Amino acid sequence: MDAAELTAFIRDRFPGTRVLEADGDSYLLYDPDADLPPERQMPYATVVTGDRHDTASQLDRPGFFRLNVGLTKAGYAQRVGAVDGPVDHTVTDVVLPHPVYAGQHWVCVVNPSHPYEELLAEAHAFAARKHANQRARRA
Numbered sequence: 001m002d003a004a005e006l007t008a009f010i011r012d013r014f015p016g017t018r019v020l021e022a023d024g025d026s027y028l029l030y031d032p033d034a035d036l037p038p039e040r041q042m043p044y045a046t047v048v049t050g051d052r053h054d055t056a057s058q059l060d061r062p063g064f065f066r067l068n069v070g071l072t073k074a075g076y077a078q079r080v081g082a083v084d085g086p087v088d089h090t091v092t093d094v095v096l097p098h099p100v101y102a103g104q105h106w107v108c109v110v111n112p113s114h115p116y117e118e119l120l121a122e123a124h125a126f127a128a129r130k131h132a133n134q135r136a137r138r139a
Contacts, residue, residue: 003049071106
């Protein structure tokens with residue numbers, strides 16, 4: 001599975017997903033009506049293909065990319081828990097705390113061998129709940 005295949009899988013598998021692309025990276029957000037203003041466009045997952053935002057995973061190597069997924073606090077704790085000591089963010093196909101956004105409950109997987117559908121399902125459901133709550137507050 002490469003970055004383009006993973007992005008297509010997420011877009012096709014999770015209803016209401018909108019894909020924004022920039023510099024070869026894909027930002028997947030829950031926007032079923034395609035009407036979120038820019039300030040509300042927070043992705044629930046990203047697929048990054050280079051070291052433009054951080055260098056921890058050394059993504060500038062040929063064929064490397066990273067899936068980043070925003071989880072609930074409980075989901076993050078269940079999958080990653082407390083991390084003692086340094087993390088090697090170059091390891092492939094392992095769920096790790098995100099090198100920059102772990103504090104916001106994001107995880108990452110370098111060169112995933114499969115789409116980690118359970119992580120994406122949780123992130124998508126969380127994004128859909130936040131979207132519904134925002135719409136209800138505006139109504």
